[in-house]
Amino acid sequence: MSSKNYTRTRWDVQASDIARKTHNPIRSIVENIVIEPNPNKNMIALSIGDPTTFGNLKTAKEVIDAVQESVASQLYNGYAPSTGYQEAREAVAEYSSNEFVKVDPNDVILCSGCSCALDLCITALARPGQNILIPRPGFSIYRTLAEGLGITVRSYNLRPDSGWKIDLDDLESKIDETTAAIVINNPSNPCGSVFDRDHLLDILDIAARYYVPIIADEIYEHMVFPGRTFWSLASLSKEVPILSCSGLTKRFLVPGWRMGWITIHDRQNILDREVRKGLLSLSQRIIGSNTIVQGALPAILSKTPQKFYDDVIHTLYTQSKLAYKCIIKVPGLKPIMPDGAMYMMVYIDLGCFPEFKTELEFVQCLLMEESVFCLPGQCFDYPSYMRMVITVPEDMLQEACLRINDFCERHHCKTSHEIIRNSLRRVEIPY
Template structure:
């Protein structure tokens, strides 16, 4: 007689993370069968041949003998001093080492900060589409994610008035992802100033995911939120994974800025939760000072002729040449977020499309609904492969969409 199945947390049924979910599991099965796949589901630079800058690697190697002990729960003191100075140069108020938290990636710090903030039933305003960890971490910390729409017709920029209409007495925080994952939108200063005003009026915590802060194209300007927020409580998140191509090192950070009295209790709660997990990965923390103070190696990759820029060009041109796709050109980050249009979009199911593309064309993409989007006619690809690979990928995508459009035309002809 078998033992009864162990029960798991009920709220996990509300959580989605298709970036590494069912489709990714099917991809592993196909690879085990000998299939060669183009996996565009994860923004993982190292998987596409990118390397962390050499001066960051040297910084870890030179300090490896110092990495055996735990460090302070908020992070290595020299790293926090470097980060505080970095944020002061950007104009962030109250940027001191005591206000900096280093974590095992930004993901850990998002979870930790929401756990410190939320009581059961509290609400967090999250963009739709979003990076799904924000919604998942809110749910798993007993909160309620309230999604504010960011529509392609608006360049995926939110409407501040629409955001304000969603605020209730239970609203605790407003999440901003800039540059945005998955859409690539880069938020202008005027919009950010309006979001700050809303947070100030309703006494909300601003939570600004800025992990792609230096990944911008064609003159787009990244505006950090903390300098605009001033005394309004603001958590600014950054890390080594994207700009510095060091995902596997799991090094992220957060600066808690704003009025010291207003943020004091949150600071204490985050410090307590950080202490409970002892500390973040120590070796990678020795790369922080070298990263912040060293050469901006991302710039050449994002400029014309650079690998990321040319990959983005390949996606933009492929979408423009397609019979079935449209896309808002991404101003930043590492992704394209196309929309299926016309006959191919009739009855379109993004998950079914992604599965068909994987099974028939050996390409793995992420359905748009995985990003807590309401519409089912979008998908996300990463810009990390070489440009020629992406052009070939979009030729395969076109074949699948051609079949869908032709089937729709045949169905209409049969009815006629």
Template sequence: MENGVVKWRFKGRQELIDASAGTVRAVCDAVVSNLNPSDERPVIALGYGDPSSFPSYRTSPIAEDAVVDSVRSAKFNSYNSTVGILPARRAVAEHLSKDLPYKLSPDDVYITIGCSQATEIILAVLSSPGANILLPRPSYPYYEARAAYEHLQVCRFDLLQDKGWEVDLDSVQALADENTVAMVIINPGNPCGCVYSYEHLEKVAKMARKLGIIVIADEVYAHMTFGSKPFVPMGVFGSLAPVVTMGSISKRWIVPGWRIGWLVLTDPNGYLRKHGIVECILSYLNISADPATLIQGALLQMLEGTKEDFFSNIRNIMNEAADFCYDRIKDIPCIDCPYKPEGSMFIMVKLNMSLLEGIDDDLDFALKLAREESVIVLPGTVVGMNNWVRITYAVERSSLEDGVGRIRSFCTRNSKLKNPLCHKP
């Protein structure tokens, strides 16, 4: 206290504020705040990847029954192991092993609070002074935010849009140095909607082996594919390079609010254990929160009992929505859609700034679209792509049609092509 005035010694951590500013939630909230309150039309939210509120995307009755049974069993009301309860870890190991050339053990599996906590864990474990990781561009922005929080340096390799958003392996090799510890692969892709072939993933694994780094495989959209390429898990190549796979029930079962995911080590050669990664994961879990045991208790019934017709129905709805979105958007003046999605819930759309009038950049586009049409999209800057936007098609079909129609109206109104017939050829 000085001259009767208390001198408070605490203050907020600016780094945390800076790190969170570029997340999907933060930017979408900023766009939402620009909505016109006098517009009586319903808001069309095409910026988030959460279809759970729409009737067409309701989760499986098997999943709902599994949670009810878990609660009523009274077996999952107490604290449990920080790595997750054994039945849940065993269920995930068996579920993922179906697609692998070797069998996972429950000891390879750590149950997490969604895929987000899995991301937090592995980035915290890998963050040592001077270390860096390689992130794709475009990419899900949570990685960069968490890396900044952990003081883990980020280098961005490109995804090649003219090759279906494949990894630019030459870019990876050029970026990597003696401080590089891992690279991130998102498959099926967020935000691109791409699906990688077996051959391409094998090349990625061989590159990781050459560089001596971990492949962090974000597979939260695993098996949500509807193009010509089937989903291939990165763990198939765990014998070439150690793979840390992250997944969850959030997307495939359409229950993001249930907050259950996993971090899985596919490393038959034992490199992760030899180099202390396993020990560090266990240590991190000892000082972090645990996922709800009642949802863990439901995992076995969910993973084993959900019928294929539920998943195929969701894929069919997604496929039709992706087709509609791609076909309609590519005919809208001033924007281009270079790649038709083959998986996940998103499509990347490129803005032709030279044909837009009164629009400064992708953020300005999103803000004015919200203000004028009550449609929310995600500015591409958030995912590392200036003057692009990410749009989700995982909404009710009527909402998608309405939203795309409003985007067309907005682009036509703000186009330099004053002649309405001067659209794309």
């Protein structure tokens, strides 16, 4: 059968606009690093945001038991509703509720990991030609998801001199009539920062004055160090609608299980007409999340003992202090002590390392000479920094810090003449 109007005479298969516009800065930078590690030294990757990589951090026995019971029951081998099983959504609703906020199961959408939750939220709120605001430094997935859809990204600054709090004036200056949403990441990747209650209220005040909803990336919720408190944005918001994204990935140490969720917080029913319906429609594109894990969710979220959470935090806090105490002594480096999550940002005073024009060159040479790999700040739109992951075993972290010190001792300019000369080209800490 032929068509009168069919004029194609050769193969001409092209990628879609979404495929062509989708770009992951981290993958692009890392995959283009062709430097070989030092073959005489074991590789220590301080670059991977996966707490399970080295086997020293394992999920709780109760979590494993819950999944084994889910599998054995044979009740969760089929398709689930696109938003998730009712009992699983009830478990997430209870887990996400506290004295300040009550979550209804109908406000929960289960997703294939937190990245899927973010994808649905950005897609539901923003249209091509609009913009969303994202943190700088910040996780690159926000840009990847938005720009693939033809949505413009505007970055607002975090301030390293104030524990990576948001520069509120800068945030406010980026908002205009086409701003569809503000992405707030707390606790932060890559900074390890944790916002206090007053700062979050200031953020909400700006969002309320300009009538802009918030996408809250809270995948590191509750992963905060002693002396700090995690406040969810939804627990503080009386007016601003919040789409909160979280999941099992980090706190429960099971990133490969791909279980995330969206909780819709909308006390003024601002999202009810279109956005809520849009989220439900978009959930049908993924046909639900992992059903085996859904079946285990009620037990995972209710039976995981507090001691498990406490032990993980103790390990992360101890290793953060260890890394900070080591790196603060290294010439030319300035670490910023995190308050939570799994990362530490380190400023590289490039004026002290004249042979390196960028932090990417610094990181590449560190990999080549010492077999230690940190992510360059370019991955997070923040030059002159590198990100260290602090989930590696303690002995490996100590060894990595010693190698970083040795590397900097070799490459750091030694004379006052060199220091004066290179201070003229020094890159100041960006705000």
